[in-house]
Amino acid sequence: MSYVAPALREKFETLSIDLQDAILERNVQLYTIHDLIHVLEEIVAEEETQPQT
Numbered sequence: 097m098s099y100v101a102p103a104l105r106e107k108f109e110t111l112s113i114d115l116q117d118a119i120l121e122r123n124v125q126l127y128t129i130h131d132l133i134h135v136l137e138e139i140v141a142e143e144e145t146q147p148q149t
Contacts, residue, residue: 101127108132115139 098120100108107129108116119126119135126132 098123099125099127104129104132 104126108119108126111119115136118139119132122135122138124131124135126135
């Protein structure tokens, strides 16, 4: 189950709903902005390696 620290929630909620859902599906623990950035970097890297349709 994913967790977003209260101190980070305001920044997290500025992301699109689709991106929020993608992050939460990863079962991550987000305590700092660095945790959030790391997950976003992972998502970008995965998107870049997927074949274009």
